Amino acid sequence: MSDSPSEPTTILGQLRWIAWAQRKAGEDWIRERELSHEQSFALGYLTQHPGTIQRELARVTRTSAASVSSLLQGLERRGLVERRTDPENERRKLVYATEAGSQLVAGFDTALVGIEDELLAPLDPAERAALHALLARITAQLPQPTRD
Amino acid sequence: MSDSPSEPTTILGQLRWIAWAQRKAGEDWIRERELSHEQSFALGYLTQHPGTIQRELARVTRTSAASVSSLLQGLERRGLVERRTDPENERRKLVYATEAGSQLVAGFDTALVGIEDELLAPLDPAERAALHALLARITAQLPQPTRD
DNA sequence: GGTTGACAGTTAGTCATCTAACACTTAGTC
DNA sequence: GACTAAGTGTTAGATGACTAACTGTCAACC
Known part of the structure; x- marks a missing residue:
């Protein structure tokens, strides 16, 4: 094994990294308030x-x-x-x-949309749809801190 | 707009959810130690x-x-x-x-591999590869808390 | 060779979150 | 009606992580 599963070469590592980046990206907006x-x-x-x-x-x-x-x-x-x-x-x-x-x-959700759009910039709409579909397969089987 | 971007219907919402699930899944293993x-x-x-x-x-x-x-x-x-x-x-x-x-x-990384495997269970190898590739496109442009 | 600025790590103080224990309300059961 | 169990929220105490300010080290430059 060339790499630890904790590192960004693994899928879960990638996920955590992106989630972290999202958090950082929102920080300015949030701190202002x-x-x-x-x-x-x-x-x-x-x-x-x-x-x-x-x-x-x-x-x-x-x-x-x-x-x-x-x-x-x-x-x-x-x-x-x-x-x-x-x-x-x-x-x-x-x-x-x-x-x-x-x-x-006001504008929080649009700010989030902007952040999402920026993070997903490398993907075209079809690829975003594909990504969404793959992730949905995973979340569908996750434990249940869900909304109704 | 049918849904807030903070919710699991968005890609970033999915990512955060999965990252959270991974964290929870590892907690038992970690707490034992x-x-x-x-x-x-x-x-x-x-x-x-x-x-x-x-x-x-x-x-x-x-x-x-x-x-x-x-x-x-x-x-x-x-x-x-x-x-x-x-x-x-x-x-x-x-x-x-x-x-x-x-x-x-010892066994931490194998435990992580097990967790990853469980979370990704719904996807076959080809789909995992596709997911990995999509995510790599995103992480490639992220800010740089990278290793060397 | 001393000065300046960047790099590496620590400390102090603050804040947010979690766990565990508690109080209160509701519903079911005898 | 009283008892019990589950649902909802709060409080107290401990933990962990961050920011800001600090010490010490290195490198570049005059």
């Missing part, structure tokens, strides 16, 4: 899925309930999100992005 | 590349010099690695896995 990566992601998600409960946020961000809890505390302290107890099930808290929160992350 | 992910990775790398300097370790792990420093402190305290100042350049420290360190991560 004084948010963390996960905060931006959560806020962006909430603008598109108002009333998400915390447990689902944990699922889509693939993190823990505890992390979501403290993450939202930070956002709430800054008035960017609002938590309301679900009247129909008082265990749950429905989370909403406030007007300020929505405005702060 | 009371190591962190980065520690395992570094120790595995050092068994295959003895005498690596810390700055290069930071590059291949795509982290900071400070993180490598404290990471190695932990490994050195447990006698798993050894740091020797490079006699030819006293700024540098050459890092070696000790015998104990090598034995501890």
